[in-house]
Amino acid sequence: MEIRELQWFVALAECEHVTSAAERLNIAQPTLSRALARLEKRMGVALFDRKQNRLHLNKYGEVFRAHAVRAISEMDRAEQRIATLIDPDTGTITLGFLHSYGTWLVPALLAGYHTIAPATTFELRGSAADAVVDGVRQGRLDLGITSPRPADTTLRWTPLQNEPLSLLVPVGHRLASHHRVRLAELAAEDFLALQPEFGLRQVADKLCEAAGFTPRIVMECTELSTLRSLVSSGLGVAVVPATGDASAHPAGAVSVPLADPGAFRTIGVIAQAGGPRSAVVARFHHYIRSTAQPSEG
Structure with a gap:
């Protein structure tokens, strides 16, 4: 049994149509049909149920596909490992x-x-x-x-490394002129934040918890650039990375260092x-x- 025949079988299982699979594989339809016939003869069972012009994997085909996919994956991995042994820089x-x-x-x-x-x-x-x-x-x-x-x-x-965090506030905010600020001073503020699956949000939530409050989050987003722009528009404050402050923050926002212990990620x-x-x-x-x-x- 050749590895290409396993690849053909997996493609046929995905397409469930001999003509479509043959076109996808760029081989002749009779060639694919004969390969399937040889495979089923070798296994001793039909791997597909035939219904009009369609093929549907049966329970034997499902088992064979699972092993075929693993075999193809292992061969690909073997090729990669050998290639890196030959030249680990490539x-x-x-x-x-x-x-x-x-x-x-x-x-x-x-x-x-x-x-x-x-x-x-x-x-x-x-x-x-x-x-x-x-x-x-x-x-x-x-x-x-x-x-x-x-x-x-x-x-x-x-x-x-540790990346310092800062508080981003709109220009004109009561804390915009401060040299440092503690999060406890912000318990009554409206917060803007990334969604919960983001690491920065998880760190910021823990910092607020350590400061003794749960932030009142009024908007969530998925990008730091959006978060900074929302602050610049005066919609709230946010905890952001201090790295690259000078170029990253929009004109309408001011970055104030956080004095809280652990104010870094x-x-x-x-x-x-x-x-x-x-x-x-x-x-x-x-x-x-x-x-x-x-x-x-």
Whole structure:
């Protein structure tokens, strides 16, 4: 049994039509029909129920498809592992990260790594914290750069640096001229925030809880740029990263440093518990961890 015949079977199971599957695979319809006949003869059972011009997987076909998909996946993985053993600097790394890190941290990391391994390529996927964690856990992402530390202790977490947080208020706000502010002073304010699955929101909620109140959140959004613009429009205040304040905040908003202990989010890199399986990913993982800065909080 050839691997291509397994691939043909999986395509046929998805299309449930010989002509459509043959067109998708760019092979002749009789070739596909003969391959299916050989496969069913080898297995000793029909793998599809025939109904007019359509095919429908039966219970035997469902079992065979599950094993075929695993076999194809294992062969693909074997090819990737052999390729990286031949040249550990060549390969593709799928990196997930929080959207806000895509404007400063991720470009800096990739620029530095490019000088070491210019042949390595990347698939970059910005998302919310929960999606990054789940992607690494499920193997859809090789590595993730996120905050806060995931609750899932089966993932391998390495803290990299602490990113200070500040309070963003509209120009003319009573606290806009302050040099520092404590969150306890904001218990009566209207808050703007990212949605709960975002790491920044989770950190901000814990800071407010430590300050003795639950923030009254009047609007939620999914992007920091939108959050900053909402503050600039006078709709409320928000806890935001202090990194890049001078260029990131719109003209109608003022950033005020937070005086609360723990007013930062710890940025870290996550990998699966056993560490990266690919040499190319392992090398980049080592590089990221080498950039870690001593914690100040």
